Amino acid sequence: MSGDVFHSLKGHxxxxxxSMKDPNFARSVVYLCEHTVDGAMGFIVNRPSHLMAARDVYQEFKLDHVDAAVNVPVYTGGPVQLDEIFLLHGPPFDHExxxxxxxxxxxxxxxxxxxxxxxxxxxxxxxIFLGSSGWAAGQLEGELAGNVWLTVESGIDLIFEVPAEMRWEKALDRLGIDPVLLSGDFGRA
Structure with missing residues (x-):
């Protein structure tokens, strides 16, 4: 691949x-927080957690909470680091x-x-995300070349405003793709 220029998909x-065979990622929408030549990391944003709700997270860490805070959505961010908790959030960004x-x-x-x-x-x-999704150096690029992912550069409303069960379809719609027309089979002419 000499001569190829690396293009980061961070924020996509x-x-x-x-055609995605991995059940961890079937019909998933992943927000990429990092993508370098060394690998990629992100979170599945359309897979609500069935293991914990926000109240459970606060109780786990012995945090007092207000009633409104129990409505914060919790997602399974991916199959990596399932014992870690991450937050994706809008401003302010002033916390350590x-x-x-x-x-x-x-x-x-x-x-x-x-x-x-x-x-x-x-x-x-x-x-709130339980766990994350990660790719080793070159792994994501190989999966992209194998046509198991589409990429979309779109607003963060897919994380915070569009209902989780509609995010995959809404993201496809932004690409002008009807999900019914997608095929899991690819060929070469």
Whole structure:
């Protein structure tokens, strides 16, 4: 691949194609927080957790919480680091351990940010993720070449505003693709 120029997909969404064989990612929408020549990392944003709700997260960390904080959505972010909790959130980005992706969304795994969310003093737009999704160097590029992902550069409303069960279809719609017309079979002419 000498001569190829690396193009980072940080801040993009990956949409699983019907040909995706890994059940962890079937019909998933993944927000990429990092993508370098060394690998990629992100979170499945359309897979609500069946293991924990926000109240359970706060209780696990012995955090006092306001009633409104129990409505913060919790997702299974991926099959990696399932014992880790991460937050994707909108502004403000002033808590320690917060890493802005752009002016609209940041990644945090700090107890300070989680505590602020529990107290109702954190970012208005926020989602909690159990675990993450990761790819080794060249792995994601191979999967993209194998047609198991589509990419879409789109607004973060897919994380915070579009209902989770509609995110895959809405992301495809932004590409002008009807999900019914997608095939899991690919060939070469």
């Amino acid at each position: 969404f990956l949409l699983a194609m019907p 351990g917060t890493f802005p992706m752009d002016e609209e969304v940041a990644l945090s795994n700090s107890m300070e940010t989680l505590s602020a969310v529990a107290r109702g003093e954190g970012p208005e737009k926020v989602a």
